[in-house]
Amino acid sequence: MFDLHKRLSILGATGSIGRQTLEVVRELNLSVEALTCNSNIMLLAEQILEFKPAAVSVGTAKLASELISLLQIKGLTKSEIPEIFTGKEGLVTAATMPGIDLVMAAIVGFSGLEPVLAALDSGYDVALANKETLVAGGPLVMDLASRNNARILPVDSEHSAIWQCLNAVPDYRFNKIFLTASGGPFRGFNSAELEKVTLSMALQHPTWNMGAKISIDSATMMNKGLEIIEACHLFSCRPEQIEVVVHPQSIIHSMVELEDGSVLAQLGFPDMRLPIRLAITWPERPPAAYHNAFDPFAPSASELSFERADESVFPAIGLARDAIKDGGLSPCILNAANEAAVKLFLEEKISFPEIWQIVAGEMAAKRTNITDPDYDILNFTHHDTIDRICERYL
Ligand code: NDP
Numbered sequence: 001m002f003d004l005h006k007r008l009s010i011l012g013a014t015g016s017i018g019r020q021t022l023e024v025v026r027e028l029n030l031s032v033e034a035l036t037c038n039s040n041i042m043l044l045a046e047q048i049l050e051f052k053p054a055a056v057s058v059g060t061a062k063l064a065s066e067l068i069s070l071l072q073i074k075g076l077t078k079s080e081i082p083e084i085f086t087g088k089e090g091l092v093t094a095a096t097m098p099g100i101d102l103v104m105a106a107i108v109g110f111s112g113l114e115p116v117l118a119a120l121d122s123g124y125d126v127a128l129a130n131k132e133t134l135v136a137g138g139p140l141v142m143d144l145a146s147r148n149n150a151r152i153l154p155v156d157s158e159h160s161a162i163w164q165c166l167n168a169v170p171d172y173r174f175n176k177i178f179l180t181a182s183g184g185p186f187r188g189f190n191s192a193e194l195e196k197v198t199l200s201m202a203l204q205h206p207t208w209n210m211g212a213k214i215s216i217d218s219a220t221m222m223n224k225g226l227e228i229i230e231a232c233h234l235f236s237c238r239p240e241q242i243e244v245v246v247h248p249q250s251i252i253h254s255m256v257e258l259e260d261g262s263v264l265a266q267l268g269f270p271d272m273r274l275p276i277r278l279a280i281t282w283p284e285r286p287p288a289a290y291h292n293a294f295d296p297f298a299p300s301a302s303e304l305s306f307e308r309a310d311e312s313v314f315p316a317i318g319l320a321r322d323a324i325k326d327g328g329l330s331p332c333i334l335n336a337a338n339e340a341a342v343k344l345f346l347e348e349k350i351s352f353p354e355i356w357q358i359v360a361g362e363m364a365a366k367r368t369n370i371t372d373p374d375y376d377i378l379n380f381t382h383h384d385t386i387d388r389i390c391e392r393y394l
């Protein structure tokens, strides 16, 4: 029977995944021990009123004092206001609070790595949406999880699909993963057309409603590249075992070919609450109050199609494959360069193709051959890469 008393810490509660996690919390009547955000204290205040966490964390001390004023205006007494932490230490505190059953890692980017490592170090299970964590620090994260007997429960829809399929397979043995991709808003574009892409065009994803960074990653298909690396770590496989399949309807969330030739798939209408809910309730599957009932005759489901990704037009997938094959600091550099380039594109300082051109440039210029970087080396490399790239566009 599913334990309805599960206590969660939600890192990145104000984001797309964080908000949908709270929908699941509301539906299942779970308790929330901690919530974090970076700067959206207006929404965090609403969440505090509804979910009454014992602690929260925000980006800065200034935001913390603004949050206190906001909560007082909303009528909370001193004793009703949660403990408020700040900055990187605040995230680690939220991820390691006593009595947590599960940490939802829904921060975007490398900033999510340190609290995930801290949660695993405390032996806590982590529901992992924050794919950059595995891209930048995969070996560290997986090693810490196994040493502390902590589970990493995939939230990314494709990885949840693969995980669901593999749970029906003895010893998780398989030949190959078909990692599905919607193709993003620019499916079928050629290189000349990609030159003219604008920010608002890139932010429109055809099938999923997500945060800004992952929306741009989906448009460049770097999201699929990051997901190849994520899958290699989660399912202990080689990048050659993963084939990207463009599937514009986003009905099949991924497929696995087993050693006996059977192919398993997980499917349904796109709805991130499903993988979020499964990561929280695993190994149970309590009945859902809301249910986007699958209809195979619906226009989006009645004709499923599959195409090869055009890696000559979308080089990000190949760059990610190179990074995981190269190992060491390469995936961290790939991720950092991409974070910097996406930020510059969101600020309209670079063109769309410059995103992967910047990443390719950083990968080619890699200066070190460290094979097993620890967190401090990853952290230095990440920030050094971002600073050097951003300096060029001041
Ligand atoms: P959003 O941008 O919507 O939300 C990000 C969250 O992280 C917000 O709560 C934000 O706070 C917080 N945050 C951002 N930067 C920092 C920082 N430096 N320090 C602390 N907190 C920070 O992202 P998504 O919810 O879309 O994505 C979250 C993660 O999940 C990403 O790694 C993404 O790739 C992955 N994912 C998302 C999917 C989706 O459908 N959205 C699907 C699959 C994976 P604030 O609101 O204050 O800025």
Ligand code: MG
Residues within 6 Å of the ligand: 156, 157, 158, 227
């Ligand atoms: Mg995904």
